[in-house]
Amino acid sequence: MFLRSLYTGILFLFMGLMVKxxxxxxxxxxxxxxxxxxxxxxxxxxxxxxxxxxxxxxxxxxxxxxxxxxxxxxxxxxxxxxxxxxxxxxxxxxxxxxxxxxxxxxxxxxxxxxxxxxxxxxxxxxxxxxxxxxxxxxxxxxxxxxxxxxxxxxxxxxxxxxxxxxxxxxxxxxxxxxxxxxxxxxxxxxxxxxxxxxxxxxxxxxxxxxxxxxxxxxxxxxxxxxxxAGVAVMFSKEIEMIDNRFEKNWGTASFGLLLKEINDAVIKGNTFEQNTVGINIEGSNRIVYEGNDFIRNGWALKVLGACYTNTFTKNNFLSNSFDLSYNSRMNDNSFHKNYWSDYTGYDLDEDGIGDVPYRPVKLFSYIVNNTPETIILLRSLFVDIIDFSEKVSPVFTPDNLLDNAPLIRRRK
Amino acid sequence: MLKILKYSFFDLVRSRWSYVYLLFYLLIGYVLLFLNHDLSKAVITLMNIIVILVPLIGTIFGIMYYYNSREFTELLLAQPVKRMSVFLGQYLGVALSLSLSLLIGLGLPFISYGLFQSDAVWEFGLLLVNGTFLTLIFTALAFNIAMINENRIKGFSYAILMWLFLAVIYDGIFLMSLVVFGEYPLDNFSIIATMLNPIDLSRILILLKLDISALLGYTGAIFQKFFGTHTGVLLSMTILTLWVALPVYNIYRKSLKKDF
CATH class of the missing domain: 2.160.20.10 (Single-stranded right-handed beta-helix, Pectin lyase-like)
Incomplete structure (x- = not known):
């Protein structure tokens, strides 16, 4: 009897729901x-x-x-x-x-x-x-x-x-x-x-x-x-940024991606094309940059302030005015197996990895960081000459800031 | 004067070097556009060439022509013609034929790649105007040096040194002073320092018109504010004209007194 009334109850409930x-x-x-x-x-x-x-x-x-x-x-x-x-x-x-x-x-x-x-x-x-x-x-x-x-x-x-x-x-x-x-x-x-x-x-x-x-x-x-000004990621942890496109964020204070106080993030497979600054990095640690394309940016990467233990691997740097700018002489970040379109080294053993390390920081970008006014000498012959001499024998840019295994061909 | 100008001009236009110069520009223009169909990108690459090579070629051509036509000059001076028209005629002959090579050599490839349909017309026009100014300026400076120095070797070295100074060393000193006096406000200083060197002035005028000006940031904004206005454009054109007028006036002054 009890069971029956329960059934009826449930039935009514269902009907009620259907009506409702x-x-x-x-x-x-x-x-x-x-x-x-x-x-x-x-x-x-x-x-x-x-x-x-x-x-x-x-x-x-x-x-x-x-x-x-x-x-x-x-x-x-x-x-x-x-x-x-x-x-x-x-x-x-x-x-x-x-x-x-x-x-x-x-x-x-x-x-x-x-x-x-x-x-x-x-x-x-x-x-x-x-x-x-x-x-x-x-x-x-x-x-x-x-x-x-x-x-x-x-x-x-x-x-x-x-x-x-x-x-x-x-x-x-x-x-x-x-x-x-x-x-x-x-x-x-x-x-x-x-x-x-x-x-x-x-x-x-x-x-x-x-x-x-x-x-x-x-x-x-x-x-x-x-x-x-592009995308801003500030004061956040463990953010995944994968396969995005950052394009044409072009202006005097623009960037593709701004990282400020970001820890333990992953930035993979993104394309940064024609931004004044591809990624502007401030106080960001333990970030993995892998397989990104930086194409025709003013600065591909601009690193300001304390950034530790970041790794940059298998990225393509193609025709950027500056590949990298650093404002300190200390470096705790590692660059490995990236492709740099400005790389002029050779590969004798033909394993696809350049035999001469690549130095991504040009002397001029170092000078511009210290004295921003000097940017008006951009594309002057003198600047090309000092960049060349710094490339041959580095004095001002951080000693250990180099890619020991630059790729010879662009990563597909 | 017109007769001498005409003679010098046609003499040069017929000469082999003018054709080499013209071919050189044609080649650069076509190769650039063949490798990269983007006209505005080609304008940036071309800027580097114009700002460095045009002054160099103007200098060398000017000084060579003056020294080579020395006997002819002496012959002319024996005739009843004004001294001024002999020298100025020769100068204008060289400068105009060089400018013509530049205009045709770069103009043809760009027009054939559809310059008038693209939005790079103004940038390209500015590039050619600056190139012409630089030719006029550096040929005049070369003539000045040649008139002062009887010794060809000395004159040639001075001319190259002048080019080296304005194209490279000046920027070095400029850069050093910006770094050393970094604590002080340098806006006006940089604008004035840029104005004083025709190569820097051309470079900045072209850069500001291109996309790449966004890289100049805060400093660029100051320059844009100055050169972007009508007064700024007028002022920089005046300065470029002055850079032509002063050496030309000096040629005129020297030509009245020059002894052979």
Missing amino acids: AQSIEVCSDCAVNSLAKGIAMAKAGDTLLVQKGVYKEYNLLVDKPLTILGKDLPVIDGEDKGEVIRVVADSVEIDGLLIRNVGTSYTSDHAAIRIVRSKDFRIRNVVLEKLFFGIFIEKSTHGEILNNRISGDAENEYSSGNGIHLWYSDHIRVTDNKVEGVRDGIYLEFSHHVNIFNNISTDNLRYGLHFMFSNNDSYRNNVFRNNG
């Missing part, structure tokens, strides 16, 4: 003609099906598990009045909306979509235009940000926000997004175990990707092009 998970249609001439109404009517677990149209709404609060599904990209116009969607419940999915005209505020960071203290959220196929902050994740975990298009029209750093902003949020996946024209394309602060894969971040005012105090994160196969 219903779909509510939102369209301009339906009974439910706004998202606010839809959200108010919906019960936990419902789907809000938003039909094509323009909905002028802002400050929408999602406080229960919901799926908001846009059909044919409905437009939600915030009319510059404030935040558009705020999620404060777990398991919310937002899919296929176009959100535009997010209000700008200097006191609260208005976002198109803000997730607050929630788990298991999913934001995908969303298009954001004319925004302040785009997707703002605050103290939330285990979410996915997938296949979104964010294009801002930021003009000044102080009056613009970030495309995807993660703050105290762990275990998030950020994949296949395209971010352009905002302040920082993707920004992480105190966010750990975040995976950032296959994104394209271009034409942003400041950084394409920006890490602060975030550990154990990984970013792969992303493209960072033409950003104000």
Whole structure:
């Protein structure tokens, strides 16, 4: 008898669930003609099906598990009045909306979509235009940000926000997004175990990707092009940077990648092409640089301040104005089996490794580091002559800073 | 004067060396563009050549021509022509034929590789303007040296030394003073020091127009601020013109008194 009633109970529970998970249609001439109404009517677990149209709404609060599904990209116009969607419940999915005209505020960071203290959220196929902050994740975990298009029209750093902003949020996946024209394309602060894969971040005012105090994160196969200053990784540990492209971050204060106080990171298989500085390294230790391509940068590597036990192996250095610049005469980093296009040595035993060590620091780059004004003698005949004589008999550059086994042919 | 100019000019245009010079530029232009189709990259490589070689060739050509045509000069001076027009005519003959070789020698390859369709037109134009200025300047300086020194060997050495000084040693002294006085603000000093040497001035003018100027950083920004304005461009063109005018005036002055 007891068992039977339990069965019936479970049956009713299931039926109840099935009844509960219903779909509510939102369209301009339906009974439910706004998202606010839809959200108010919906019960936990419902789907809000938003039909094509323009909905002028802002400050929408999602406080229960919901799926908001846009059909044919409905437009939600915030009319510059404030935040558009705020999620404060777990398991919310937002899919296929176009959100535009997010209000700008200097006191609260208005976002198109803000997730607050929630788990298991999913934001995908969303298009954001004319925004302040785009997707703002605050103290939330285990979410996915997938296949979104964010294009801002930021003009000044102080009056613009970030495309995807993660703050105290762990275990998030950020994949296949395209971010352009905002302040920082993707920004992480105190966010750990975040995976950032296959994104394209271009034409942003400041950084394409920006890490602060975030550990154990990984970013792969992303493209960072033409950003104000490239990618910045600061005060973080154990970050994986693999197979990314850093291109055309070109300007007087630009770089492809900035490392500041980074320990135990891995930088593998990346391409740095046409940046003023390929990688700017400050106070970073125990980093493995392997199989990266540095092509036509001003400086391929600029090493400033205390950097210890870093290893550079199997990288290609191709036609950079300076391969390496060092500001101290001490060296604790090792270079091994890299290909340097400026290498002029020979290989008598034909094992593919040059018999003469290569010295990547030119005298001129050493002088420029000490007296930056001397850079105006760039490409003067005198500079070529002193570089040559320093190459023949090094006096000023660190003695042990050399690649003992430079490759003869470019690593494929 | 025009007659002598015409004579010198055609004499040189017909001479073998002008053709060698022209062929040299044609070869450089075509080889560069053959190896690298990117016009703006070729402009950077070409800058190195122009800034160093054009002055050297101008110097050597100028001094050789003056010494070689000495008998002819003496013959001319016996005729009822103005002294000034004899010397200035010869100078202009050399300088213009060299400039023409430069313009044609580099212009042809670049035009045939589609210069006018690319966005490197202005950089290339600036390159040619600077090359022409350098030719005029260094031929004039060579003529000056040749007129002062009767001894050919001495004159030749002085001319080469002058080239060496402006192309290499000057930059060495410049670099040393920047390093030694690194504690002081050096912005104005570097701008003035650059202005005083036509080779450095050409190099900076071209560099600032190219992508590579981003490497110049803070110092570059100061230079850009100065040379980027109309006043800056006007001022540097004035300085280059002065570099032509002063030696030419000196040729004129010397030519009035020169004894044979």
